[in-house]
Amino acid sequence: MLDPLYTAVAWVLARWHDLLATVLDPAGGLTWAMAIVLLVLTVRGLLLPVFLRQQSSQRAAHALQPEVEELRRRHGSDRAGFALAVRELQRERGVSPLAGCLPGLLQLPVFLALFHVLRRIAPGRPGRYGWSDALTDQAARAELLGAPISASWTGHGPAGEAARQLAALGDVRLVSTVLVLALCGVTYLAQRATVRRSGPATGQAATVQRVLLYGAPAAFLVTGFVLPIGVLLYWTTNGLVTWAQHRFGPPAPGAG
DSSP: OOOHHHHHHHHHHHHHHHEEEEESSSHHHHHHHHHHHHHHHHHHHHHHHHHHHHHHHHHHHHHHHHHHHHHHHHTTTTTHHHHHHHHHHHHTTTTOGGGGGHHHHHHHHHHHHHHHHHHOTTTTTOOTTTTHHHHHHHHHHEEEETTHHHHHHTHHHHHHHHHHHSSSSHHHHHHHHHHHHHHHHHHHHHHHHHHHOOOOHHHHHHHHHHHHHHHHHHHHHGGGGGHHHHHHHHHHHHHHHHHHHEEEEEEETTTT
């Protein structure tokens, strides 16, 4: 059922690889790494309208904060009544509390597809999802700083076997560890830039901000070691784009 999604992601990655191969070594790890970076930029470009809507929703939500505080004062300890009043206020003003989650949620299918494609490639395996046997073998042998882009720290699966064949597993784990730590740092900076741009929050919104600020990097610290190096590169690049958009974009009214 997900094969069309896998094929679409593999197709975009292959097209960027083919373009870069006109000036770079087709079998080089740099070529494949740059193709992954350009895949990120392609996805973010397609999601730009969603991102702009997210920013608009964040500004609208910030503008409601004085009225939300007034509702909190009016309802006192009646949490159910307060929550209902806030939802009604948001509905009236066209503010969606889920809008801020949409860009991340819409990128999850691409992440899962890239994870699947990279996890199944290995030297000598037949091509799938529109890739020829030769292209699959080339991708499996492509190395980033001496580690195959399809290998993960754990060394499990076909890509892990490739890592044992093509490079010392210690090299793979070193590169993977560096990328996991970089991903955690970039994710924290991106979340902090998001908070600063959105402006100060109170109550439940402030709690969500704190959870994302520290929870998202912690989640990658736990799960990152099972992700292929190419996927780690994808998420690190994606985090850098998110940080740049929030860091250099116009702040919400009242944001510091």
